[in-house]
Amino acid sequence: MYEVKVFVTLKESIIDPAGTAVKDALHRLDFAEVQTVRVEKMIRMTIASTDEIEARIEAMCKALLVNTVMEDYRYEIEKIS
Amino acid sequence: MKFAVVVFPGSTGDADMAHAIRDVLGCDADYVRHDGSTLDGFDAIVLPGGFSYGDYLRCGALAGVSAIIPAIKAAADASKPILGVGNGFQILTEIGLLPGALIRNRDTKFICGPAVLTVENADIGFTNKYNPRETITLPIAHGWGSYYADENTLATLKANNRIVFTYQDNPDGSAENIAGIVSEGGNVLGMMPHPERAVERLLGSDDGLRLFQSILQTWRAGV
Numbered sequence: 429m430y431e432v433k434v435f436v437t438l439k440e441s442i443i444d445p446a447g448t449a450v451k452d453a454l455h456r457l458d459f460a461e462v463q464t465v466r467v468e469k470m471i472r473m474t475i476a477s478t479d480e481i482e483a484r485i486e487a488m489c490k491a492l493l494v495n496t497v498m499e500d501y502r503y504e505i506e507k508i509s
Numbered sequence: 510m511k512f513a514v515v516v517f518p519g520s521t522g523d524a525d526m527a528h529a530i531r532d533v534l535g536c537d538a539d540y541v542r543h544d545g546s547t548l549d550g551f552d553a554i555v556l557p558g559g560f561s562y563g564d565y566l567r568c569g570a571l572a573g574v575s576a577i578i579p580a581i582k583a584a585a586d587a588s589k590p591i592l593g594v595g596n597g598f599q600i601l602t603e604i605g606l607l608p609g610a611l612i613r614n615r616d617t618k619f620i621c622g623p624a625v626l627t628v629e630n631a632d633i634g635f636t637n638k639y640n641p642r643e644t645i646t647l648p649i650a651h652g653w654g655s656y657y658a659d660e661n662t663l664a665t666l667k668a669n670n671r672i673v674f675t676y677q678d679n680p681d682g683s684a685e686n687i688a689g690i691v692s693e694g695g696n697v698l699g700m701m702p703h704p705e706r707a708v709e710r711l712l713g714s715d716d717g718l719r720l721f722q723s724i725l726q727t728w729r730a731g732v
Contacts (some may be wrong), residue, residue, distance in 0.1 A: 438612070444613075445617045448607070449617050493566070495570065
């Protein structure tokens, strides 16, 4: 069994209005050192063992989990049993 | 002329759409469920507004893998008119029938109110009852309606006159003020403003009615 975390974020070239709003709020709370904020999604899955785990995750990202027109993604795979 | 109004879990604009088609335009409209597999017998397909699947994952993403989607793509390939409004537009971009994507509004808020638009292309089967560069007012109601596409895509849309509606006072940060675009073949239109909610002057505006009349006129002309 694997635990997989897929992190999805807006492409760097796209302004993230949610991240901008969070950054502005942090500034209001006197965290003036904050320079950029990007809000990501994280999708956590447990996946039955397979020899081709990376290929399967890539396929899932392209088929549904990520819209590559506007989003970038990366993932972490941990074998848990 | 017979329209299909595709209903997903969380669609909210389906009844408005059927009302506009049946009671105002005077055509037939049937609801077709997301888990149906065929759109045979319909002359036009409409994807209504709303919040399909609660906007989970991304707006339109889960609707985009519904059982009915292959039939929608087949209808597009067969050059049938396909109209996606609001969430319907988001679904059309998710399934690749239209380029680009709809991202969160520039100011992060849900916006609801009248939007003043320019009809940029009055030569397609969805807009031939409008005048070129005509100003119209249609309601908008969206939180994720900011149109995004990369520079090459925007250049292609412009060069081929595929930007159909633009906002005069861009409310959501859409690239090139885009409110609606059409497919390369001219038969798939996606737009964030709601023409089906502006079909009776009694309710504030009938500027959206001619969009439906254009579809009907084009169908009658057999082009």
